[in-house]
Amino acid sequence: DAGITQSPRHKVTETGTPVTLRCHQTENHRYMYWYRQDPGHGLRLIHYSYGVKDTDKGEVSDGYSVSRSKTEDFLLTLESATSSQTSVYFCAISDGQGDGYTFGSGTRLTVV
Amino acid sequence: QKEVEQDPGPLSVPEGAIVSLNCTYSNSAFQYFMWYRQYSRKGPELLMYTYSSGNKEDGRFTAQVDKSSKYISLFIRDSQPSDSATYLCAMSFQSGGSYIPTFGRGTSLIVHP
Numbered sequence: 001d002a003g004i005t006q007s008p009r010h011k012v013t014e015t016g017t018p019v020t021l022r023c024h025q026t027e028n029h030r031y032m033y034w035y036r037q038d039p040g041h042g043l044r045l046i047h048y049s050y051g052v053k054d055t056d057k058g059e060v061s062d063g064y065s066v067s068r069s070k071t072e073d074f075l076l077t078l079e080s081a082t083s084s085q086t087s088v089y090f091c092a093i094s095d096g097q098g099d100g101y102t103f104g105s106g107t108r109l110t111v112v
Numbered sequence: 113q114k115e116v117e118q119d120p121g122p123l124s125v126p127e128g129a130i131v132s133l134n135c136t137y138s139n140s141a142f143q144y145f146m147w148y149r150q151y152s153r154k155g156p157e158l159l160m161y162t163y164s165s166g167n168k169e170d171g172r173f174t175a176q177v178d179k180s181s182k183y184i185s186l187f188i189r190d191s192q193p194s195d196s197a198t199y200l201c202a203m204s205f206q207s208g209g210s211y212i213p214t215f216g217r218g219t220s221l222i223v224h225p
Contacts, residue, residue: 031210031211035215040120040217041217042118042200042215042216042217042218043156043200043215044215045212045213048210048212050209050210058212090155090156094211096209096210096211097211099144099146099161099163100146100158100161101146101158101202101213102158103148103155103156103157104155105154105155106153106154106155
């Protein structure tokens with residue numbers, strides 16, 4: 001997807017291990033978001049950022065932390081992964097105008 | 113009750129049919145209304161957005177917003193097999209200087225030849 005990349009694309013990890021997912025943008029957008037997508041639940045907001053070092057919680061933030069030290073990078077960390085965090089994680093960016101968000105290609109995370 | 117309700121389907125139609133996809137919502141503060149298309153194992157991509165009420169047309173796609181009924185629709189004319197995907201509605205309002213979108217669960221559309 002133009003201007004936004006997520007890494008890794010796939011990851012399998014063991015229960016209890018820390019995991020960090022990365023979102024990188026080249027659009028210089030102020031807002032960045034982390035979502036998880038699960039069958040039956042759709043897209044649910046985990047955390048979002050409205051500037052460097054400015055973040056806030058979303059609907060399903062328990063067990064997750066985020067950091068944004070540069071405009072272009074937004075990191076999502078699972079401090080101690082659990083099987084319930086097996087999901088597809090999407091990063092999104094916006095310029096804050098409310099008229100649309102650009103999504104990355106997603107990270108498929110499996111916690112075994 | 114979720115803020116945004118969307119029937120998950122699947123909705124199966126023959127090629128060439130007119131497709132109607134719908135969402136209802138409960139929060140009257142929503143200002144921007146969006147439709148995303150998501151192919152299997154891909155990220156959602158923005159199809160259309162509408163600010164406040166009214167219609168918007170883009171090629172074979174028409175988005176409608178009825179704020180009085182808290183109901184939005186996406187119509188696809190002359191549907192094609194390549195339109196087979198999950199369609200997600202989303203809506204947002206300004207809160208604390210930012211717009212945080214709320215998504216429906218998505219409707220799976222299958223267009224068969």
